[in-house]
Amino acid sequence: MNTDEIRLISPLDLRPTEEISLGRVREVIAMIVARQAWTQPICLERTTLAILDGHHRHAAAIQLGLRRVPVRVFAYEAVELASWRAEIHPTRDEVLRRARAGELYPPKTTRHSFEQSNFRIDSLQVLI
Template sequence: MNSIKKVKSQQNLKLLKVKSISPIEGHSKKRVDWLLKKICDEGVWKVPVKVEKTKFLLMDGHHRFEVAKLLNLTFIPVELFDYSEVEVFSLRKNRKVNVDIIFKNHEEGIIYPYKTAKHNFKSSNKSFEGISLNELK
C-alpha cells in the first residue's frame, strides 16, 4: 500500500503514513504534551512536518510527529524535500551534523539528541489551510 496521498488542492503537500517516517533527533516530552493539547483543542492539523523525500527522514517537526503517534493518526501532512534544497548544520559545538552523517545514522538506527540538527529551508509552503484530525485517522 502506498505511503503517500495528495492533499486536495494544496500544492507540494502530501499526506504520508506516520509509520513510514523516521525521526533524526529526539524531542522534549514537555513540548509534546503542550502541542498535543493545542492540536486536540483546535481539532485541526495546521502545520505540515518537513520530510526528506527518498528515505522519509524527518527534517523538521519532531514534536508534531510525536503528537501524531500519540493520537494514533494514520497520516500526517508533510512537505517533501531533497537535501540539495536544504542547508543543515549543528546547534551544538560538540556534535557534527551533515547530510552524510544523517543518512549514516539512519542506517545504524542512531538519532541525534534533542535540539542538535538544524535545517534551513530555502522554500516552504506557507499556504497550508489545515486539515481535520478526523481526515488523518
C-alpha cells in the same frame, strides 16, 4: 517532487533523526486538540523519509493515533543544514545514515532551513 506539494502518509513510515522532549510532545498534542487543526506539515528528506523538521509533531501524531500526517518532501541538497549545538557538526550523509540506523541525535541538534509553506488542515478527520 515539488516542495509545495503536500502528501498524507503514515507517521509510522517516517524516520526520526533526533530524540524528543516528552513535555514538548504533550504541548503539541494540546495545541492540535485545542485547535482541531494541523497547521504545519512535517518536512522530510525525499529518499529516506528522514524527518528534517517536525519530530514533536510526528510523536504527537503517533500518540494521537493518527493514521496519516501531512508532509512536505525535499531533495536534501536543496535544504540548508546547520547545528543548534556548537559541539556537534552534522553532515547530510551522517544525518541520513543515523536516520537509517535509528541512531538519534539529542533533541534540537540539527537545524534545517527551507521555504515555509502556507498550510493548514482545519479538520483532523482527514488524518484519522
